[in-house]
Amino acid sequence: MSEEKYKHRYYYKESYEAAIGTFAVAIVFLFVAILSLVFLTFKIEFIGLANWGYWLFVPAFFIFIGGFDQLYRNYKYKQVVKNALAQRNFQGTYKLEHIALEIGMKPKVLLRVLLDLRNKGIIKYSFNVETGQIILGQPITYQLATEYVPPAKKLENPLPTEGKNYCVYCGHKIETGGNFCPNCGSNL
Numbered sequence: 001m002s003e004e005k006y007k008h009r010y011y012y013k014e015s016y017e018a019a020i021g022t023f024a025v026a027i028v029f030l031f032v033a034i035l036s037l038v039f040l041t042f043k044i045e046f047i048g049l050a051n052w053g054y055w056l057f058v059p060a061f062f063i064f065i066g067g068f069d070q071l072y073r074n075y076k077y078k079q080v081v082k083n084a085l086a087q088r089n090f091q092g093t094y095k096l097e098h099i100a101l102e103i104g105m106k107p108k109v110l111l112r113v114l115l116d117l118r119n120k121g122i123i124k125y126s127f128n129v130e131t132g133q134i135i136l137g138q139p140i141t142y143q144l145a146t147e148y149v150p151p152a153k154k155l156e157n158p159l160p161t162e163g164k165n166y167c168v169y170c171g172h173k174i175e176t177g178g179n180f181c182p183n184c185g186s187n188l
């Protein structure tokens with residue numbers, strides 16, 4: 001399926017694990033800031049930290065806010081997707097783009113949320129390899145290809161897929177060909 005609207009339909013990891021990294025950065029800032037207060041209290045001299053370290057509370061605060069915002073957004077996405085699938089009794093075959101449009105989400109983001117829900121055992125589904133439609137209630141066994149190299153989290157453009165017998169996005173083995181990955185729903 002070389003339709004233009006499917007071109008950017010692929011699974012991507014961006015902002016998936018980002019919240020953890022965000023919190024890690026915030027904790028480092030917070031730690032150094034607290035350390036500076038300790039140094040200040042006990043008059044410890046180390047690279048003058050006692051004089052400036054406490055300023056790090058400011059970025060730490062904003063990075064924490066960003067992390068929580070991201071967590072909340074991820075949570076909300078999951079709720080919205082779960083509700084949309086519950087209305088369908090978690091059964092039936094649908095166009096992914098229709099569900100995405102209905103809930104006001106990019107198909108790319110929807111794919112990410114779906115995979116997350118499936119990994120947590122909340123939903124079951126797979127994709128029709130010819131049409132790319134989502135088949136709710138139909139499980140799939142993920143088979144990882146040995147040649148698979150996970151792509152970068154943030155992709156500007158779809159990856160080349162020619163001559164690959166696995167999905168370049170999730171690494172699922174593709175034996176029969178087709179236009180879409182049955183596991184992650186990416187356009188191949």
Ligand SMILES: [Zn+2]
Binds near residue numbers: 168172
């Ligand atoms: Zn895939």
